[in-house]
Amino acid sequence: MHPIARAIFTAGLTLAAYGQSTAPNPGGSGTLTAPVSPQRHWADAREYELGRRATEQPDPDERIRALLQWEAAYPTSEFERERAVALVGAYQAASRTVEAFARAVQAFQLHPKELAESILVAELAPRLALPSPSQVEVVKTAARNILDLAPETARQQSAQAAAIGARDISATNDPEAQRVVAMIRAWRRGKPTRTTAEIEREIRQVAEAALDWAKGNSK
Incomplete structure (x- = not known):
């Protein structure tokens, strides 16, 4: 992955680097402290946990499953862009080029004027x-x-x-x-x-x- 495209994944999904905010705990009483960015927020503590688990999976196939689970549960996440780039990277790591390219195109169509998504499409194309x-x-x-x-x-x-x-x-x-x-x-x-x-x-x-x-x- 090109360094510019990788920067989105690294900066956007290094969850511990975000500031602290309080999100409701859907599984019990009280609250959970869930890191967020100053401009964007997790929908709730469950979304934070899904995102955290997805980024911590070392195996690419497990990472794909976790990212898809997050996507299915929160299709309009405020971290949709980072998740889309993470999916491209996970499919690449799993040697699933067709799916990686399809996800890159999907990300590019959502953000057609962004450099990182354009680079993902351009760099994956020769592998088709x-x-x-x-x-x-x-x-x-x-x-x-x-x-x-x-x-x-x-x-x-x-x-x-x-x-x-x-x-x-x-x-x-x-x-x-x-x-x-x-x-x-x-x-x-x-x-x-x-x-x-x-x-x-x-x-x-x-x-x-x-x-x-x-x-x-x-x-």
């Missing part, structure tokens, strides 16, 4: 043994979207990298923010800083490879 004309067309659409988004995405990523490098994490009282920034700095230590042009070129290469594949598989 006998692509249909409709599959080829959706790959073309996703690739064109990547090309449209590449310049602005590269600028944003470059600016974010610079901001993290310059941020004084000692000035914040948020332990989680300090931990995350420190981890990113440690990971980047000794690695060359990519320019905006290099980031854009990397993104465009994904789209160009997908368009080449689509051209070769057009009827």
Whole structure:
């Protein structure tokens, strides 16, 4: 999975990184403390437990079953986007390429102007043994979207990298923010800083490879 697409799964479904909120406990009295994001919320404690169990499954087949159970119980979850990307990753890990691509297309159709979903479609396409004309067309659409988004995405990523490098994490009282920034700095230590042009070129290469594949598989 491309790093940009993976970032959605990692950031969105690392449940323990969310702030704390109180959700009702449907199985007993009182309340359960369920992590949520500042902008989005779990429907209740049961949804939180389903999401947590799904992300903690090491076996891809078990992860697929858990994610589908979560989807069936909460089809309109506020974490639908992360769940969709997680399903793509689980099907990939289980070597179920057709289902992975179908889920990637579904995610892309729900978020047709988002880069991560477009990259999922573009990168999975070459693994299809006998692509249909409709599959080829959706790959073309996703690739064109990547090309449209590449310049602005590269600028944003470059600016974010610079901001993290310059941020004084000692000035914040948020332990989680300090931990995350420190981890990113440690990971980047000794690695060359990519320019905006290099980031854009990397993104465009994904789209160009997908368009080449689509051209070769057009009827």
